[in-house]
Amino acid sequence: MDDLIAETGVALRTLTMPSFMDNIAQRVGTIKENAMFFSPIDGDLELPSCATRDIASIEVRWLLDDTWSGQEDVAVLTGEHLLQQDGRDHVRSAWEAGTLPADVVRRL
Incomplete structure (x- = not known):
């Protein structure tokens, strides 16, 4: 779609993103049932x-x-490169601080 819009010649900034930390919400069921989440990506x-x-x-x-x-x-880069294992620690910290998004907490 971005390419089609670009072909019109309009001024355009296209954001390109790496992995979303927010995608952890897709793993809510596993987190709830097993107190852990899994990823096909090597933890290291x-x-x-x-x-x-x-x-x-x-x-x-x-x-x-x-x-x-x-x-x-435009690349959306926070400068933070996380080990997959660190995701666990971020989720735990967010849970303990009460800063997990409300829609995620409702699913837990």
């Missing part, structure tokens, strides 16, 4: 990640900036 592999709030922050910046023109892909 570091991957770039971002949260939906990171995406929103960058999107707002571009929407409010009227000085750009042309077309460009």
Whole structure:
């Protein structure tokens, strides 16, 4: 779809994202039933990640900036590369701090 829009020649910024930390919500059932989650990705592999709030922050910046023109892909990178094993610790910390998104908590 982005390519079709770009072909029109309009000014366009396309956000490109790595793995969403928020995708942990897809694993709520396993977390609830087993107190753990699983991933096909090796736990020792570091991957770039971002949260939906990171995406929103960058999107707002571009929407409010009227000085750009042309077309460009904009990478949403937080600078944080997480080991898959670290995901467990982030979920635990968010749960203990009460900062898990409400829709995730309702599913738990």
